[in-house]
Amino acid sequence: MISRLSGWDDTIVALATPKGIGAIGVIRLSGTKAIEIANELFPSKNLLQQATHTLHVGYMKDEGKPIDEVVISLFKNPSSYTGEDVVEISGHGSPFVLEQIMHACMRKGARLAKPGEFTQRAFLNGKLDLTQAEAVADLIASNTVAAQKTALHNIRGGFSHVLKDLREQLITFSALIELELDFSQEDVEFADRSRLYSMISEAEITVKQLVHSFKLGNVIKNGVSVAIIGKPNAGKSTLLNSLLNENRAIVSEIAGTTRDTIEEILNIDGVLFRLIDTAGIREHSADLIENIGMERSLEKMRQANVVVYLFDVNETTVPGLKATITTFEQDKIQYLLVANKSDLINERDAREKFSGISGIIFISAKTNLHTDVLKNKLVDLVLEGSIDSEDTVITNARHYHTLQQMQQSLMDIRKGLDDKIPGDLLALDIRLCLQYLGELTGEITNEDQLDYIFSKFCIGK
Numbered sequence: 001m002i003s004r005l006s007g008w009d010d011t012i013v014a015l016a017t018p019k020g021i022g023a024i025g026v027i028r029l030s031g032t033k034a035i036e037i038a039n040e041l042f043p044s045k046n047l048l049q050q051a052t053h054t055l056h057v058g059y060m061k062d063e064g065k066p067i068d069e070v071v072i073s074l075f076k077n078p079s080s081y082t083g084e085d086v087v088e089i090s091g092h093g094s095p096f097v098l099e100q101i102m103h104a105c106m107r108k109g110a111r112l113a114k115p116g117e118f119t120q121r122a123f124l125n126g127k128l129d130l131t132q133a134e135a136v137a138d139l140i141a142s143n144t145v146a147a148q149k150t151a152l153h154n155i156r157g158g159f160s161h162v163l164k165d166l167r168e169q170l171i172t173f174s175a176l177i178e179l180e181l182d183f184s185q186e187d188v189e190f191a192d193r194s195r196l197y198s199m200i201s202e203a204e205i206t207v208k209q210l211v212h213s214f215k216l217g218n219v220i221k222n223g224v225s226v227a228i229i230g231k232p233n234a235g236k237s238t239l240l241n242s243l244l245n246e247n248r249a250i251v252s253e254i255a256g257t258t259r260d261t262i263e264e265i266l267n268i269d270g271v272l273f274r275l276i277d278t279a280g281i282r283e284h285s286a287d288l289i290e291n292i293g294m295e296r297s298l299e300k301m302r303q304a305n306v307v308v309y310l311f312d313v314n315e316t317t318v319p320g321l322k323a324t325i326t327t328f329e330q331d332k333i334q335y336l337l338v339a340n341k342s343d344l345i346n347e348r349d350a351r352e353k354f355s356g357i358s359g360i361i362f363i364s365a366k367t368n369l370h371t372d373v374l375k376n377k378l379v380d381l382v383l384e385g386s387i388d389s390e391d392t393v394i395t396n397a398r399h400y401h402t403l404q405q406m407q408q409s410l411m412d413i414r415k416g417l418d419d420k421i422p423g424d425l426l427a428l429d430i431r432l433c434l435q436y437l438g439e440l441t442g443e444i445t446n447e448d449q450l451d452y453i454f455s456k457f458c459i460g461k
């Protein structure tokens with residue numbers, strides 16, 4: 001744990017609300033001199049004598065000159081966000097006025113906070129562990145229900161609890177092994193191997209689930225990429241427009257209308273999708289630009305999380321569709337089969353025609369027939385019912401990589417048990433695993449790493 005960081009003793013100040021005009025603007029001070037500084041600018045009352053968690057209305061004055069009428073909120077250490085004395089000054093939301101309050105605070109000895117410095121202090125004072133602090137940044141950045149939900153779960157310590165349990169298990173394990181080492185002369189095994197074995201297996205399951213959840217977590221944070229792929233004129237651009245509910249892409253009856261890929265964000269039921277309309281793919285084209293477009297389509301198809309394969313229900317043959325399915329399966333592409341232009345054919349006939357192939361969604365992009373079915377299907381694919389559960393979902397790449405290292409070291413421990421390696425070697429492996437765990441929660445980190453993590457926050461948080 002780091003006890004000293006440069007500038008750690010300073011009292012810091014920052015605007016906590018966005019820049020620009022607003023009803024109110026909040027300036028936040030944190031540090032040993034926070035109350036003293038605010039008090040010098042607030043003649044109406046002696047703030048040094050007020051209780052924690054109290055509000056005070058009055059004029060803020062700099063050298064006797066009024067700046068603004070404000071509300072001051074006092075939070076005394078340790079009962080504050082940072083764990084230090086914190087003063088929040090709510091002024092009128094004029095950038096000009098707020099700037100003056102900030103400058104007055106700085107003249108009285110406060111220093112401008114670095115990005116994330118308030119949360120960094122909360123972490124250093126043990127108010128949050130690193131995973132909770134990172135979840136604060138995720139919550140601020142969240143723009144869907146799913147992202148908000150996972151961030152809140154982790155701020156409340158969802159992930160930390162799982163890690164704490166793991167840590168306790170590993171420490172018990174290591175204590176048993178170390179005990180055995182103390183008595184190594186006597187050739188006794190205190191640590192019941194089958195118990196050790198089941199402990200490690202349990203830990204492995206937990207870590208595996210966390211690693212696995214990153215796939216979903218990443219999707220929650222960054223959105224699911226959905227490439228709309230199909231032959232020219234299948235109606236891909238019409239579908240994009242229909243899903244977005246706007247005329248984003250050019251639609252025409254000329255095959256080869258879309259030349260380049262078009263990407264748009266769509267929020268369906270709280271999940272973010274990145275829809276990609278692509279150039280139609282056909283066997284041969286003499287047109288150079290169309291060929292480049294097709295190359296791009298294939299690239300997008302390979303990169304996407306899900307491919308919506310859109311085909312014209314009237315033009316497509318069953319063997320042709322089966323051949324396409326085979327390619328998708330060979331390339332391990334997750335796909336949805338969507339039959340378009342169902343408005344031009346009797347739906348029952350269409351279903352009859354493709355009755356040998358399951359899972360086709362019949363739609364009409366032009367008339368919006370059953371496009372809601374497609375939307376629901378997309379959401380189902382992503383969530384598979386997992387978001388509503390209280391499971392911890394990993395959304396952070398740093399956590400993911402460290403968990404993978406943990407997974408490897410747990411495997412090494414288990415292999416060590418299998419191979420009956422000496423206790424001192426097992427103990428080494430466990431220490432390594434505990435070290436990874438410490439890196440996750442921030443118990444073991446260095447200053448640079450912390451600065452890097454917190455620098456991604458906004459100023460004032």
Ligand SMILES: Nc1nc2c(ncn2[C@@H]2O[C@H](COP(=O)(O)OP(=O)(O)OP(=O)(O)O)[C@@H](O)[C@H]2O)c(=O)[nH]1
Nearest residue numbers: 232233234235236237238252256257258280365366
């Ligand atoms: N009747 C009917 N016509 C449709 C439907 N969807 C698209 N079309 C028509 O089909 C033609 C081609 O539509 P686009 O959306 O441009 O097709 P595309 O797949 O993007 O074609 P390219 O960009 O050339 O690859 C247009 O004339 C559309 O109006 C549908 O569901 N029903």
Ligand SMILES: [Mg+2]
Nearest residue numbers: 236237257258
């Ligand atoms: Mg198109």
